[in-house]
Amino acid sequence: MVKQTFGNDQTIIRYLLNELSAEDQTRFEEAYLMDGSLFEQVIALEEELIEDYVKGGLSLDERNRFERHYLASAQRRARIQAAKELFQICSPKSSTQTAKQLAEERQQSVALREQSEREQVRSQASKNQIVFLTLTPGVRDIGRTDRAVISALTSFVELRAALESRANLRSCRAVVKTVDGGGEIWTQEGIKPRRRNSAQYVVVRVPADHFKAVGAQDFTLTIDAMTTGGKDYEELDIYYFQVTAKRR
Numbered sequence: 001m002v003k004q005t006f007g008n009d010q011t012i013i014r015y016l017l018n019e020l021s022a023e024d025q026t027r028f029e030e031a032y033l034m035d036g037s038l039f040e041q042v043i044a045l046e047e048e049l050i051e052d053y054v055k056g057g058l059s060l061d062e063r064n065r066f067e068r069h070y071l072a073s074a075q076r077r078a079r080i081q082a083a084k085e086l087f088q089i090c091s092p093k094s095s096t097q098t099a100k101q102l103a104e105e106r107q108q109s110v111a112l113r114e115q116s117e118r119e120q121v122r123s124q125a126s127k128n129q130i131v132f133l134t135l136t137p138g139v140r141d142i143g144r145t146d147r148a149v150i151s152a153l154t155s156f157v158e159l160r161a162a163l164e165s166r167a168n169l170r171s172c173r174a175v176v177k178t179v180d181g182g183g184e185i186w187t188q189e190g191i192k193p194r195r196r197n198s199a200q201y202v203v204v205r206v207p208a209d210h211f212k213a214v215g216a217q218d219f220t221l222t223i224d225a226m227t228t229g230g231k232d233y234e235e236l237d238i239y240y241f242q243v244t245a246k247r248r
Contacts, residue, residue, distance in 0.1 A: 012042055017068075029155070053070075053080065129151070130155060130205075131148045131154050131208070133148040133157060133158065133159050133241060134160045134161075136239065137163075137164055137237040147241065147242040147243070148244075150208050150211065150245055151245070154208040156205045157208055159206065159221055160201055160202075161174075161201060161237065163193060163199075163201055163223065164237055169226075170226055171190055171191065171192065171225075172192075172193060172223050172224060173189045173223070174224075175224070176204075176206055176220070176222075177220050177222070178214055178218065179218035179220055185210045188204060204221065211243045218241075218242055219240075220241075223237045223239075224236055
């Protein structure tokens with residue numbers, strides 16, 4: 001469903017050029033952060049867009065739209081400059097230029113591009129910060145409870161819950177509730193357990209706004225396993241954790 005809704009190339013390009021509404025922009029970012037294949041599609045289209053700009057393959061309207069958004073950011077300008085230099089290196093050179101000079105220029109261009117990409121990742125991370133929390137089942141001692149601290153920049157709290165069960169689980173359901181009153185704030189079904197060596201775990205990514213909205217600090221995460229018949233769930237593990245907001 002995510003791919004059907006956001007996987008259109010024109011929608012992605014509008015996102016890259018900052019032409020979506022604020023609401024659609026937020027929904028798109030939430031979607032590609034949860035969908036690895038959509039994220040890869042965004043990265044690939046962005047590379048194509050930059051390459052077309054550097055090679056002069058954009059129409060006048062497309063070029064104006066591109067420059068209006070991309071040239072406004074120092075990180076993006078550095079990335080475009082790196083792409084230009086790489087394009088120049090790959091273009092035919094005069095016969096007087098030596099192979100050693102080409103190799104040196106190529107190394108410099110690659111280094112500049114890698115630096116700009118790292119800066120872009122850091123910039124994106126500051127905009128869509130994800131807080132990670134590894135959970136151990138059954139811990140109730142308030143002094144030992146796993147705790148995450150979120151800020152106004154936090155978009156998601158990613159819960160990585162280790163499973164005590166050694167069975168090969170097909171599908172799980174995650175339910176996050178407040179401890180005080182047991183109010184449910186997030187449910188996700190169809191989670192595929194992951195495996196590292198002999199251990200199993202699940203990853204649940206909860207929008208940070210759901211924690212901010214309730215104003216509570218103490219929560220439980222319940223992991224339910226799908227029954228053999230595939231029509232219901234049974235409780236597998238329960239985890240206690242805290243989420244607190246950082247004071248400005």
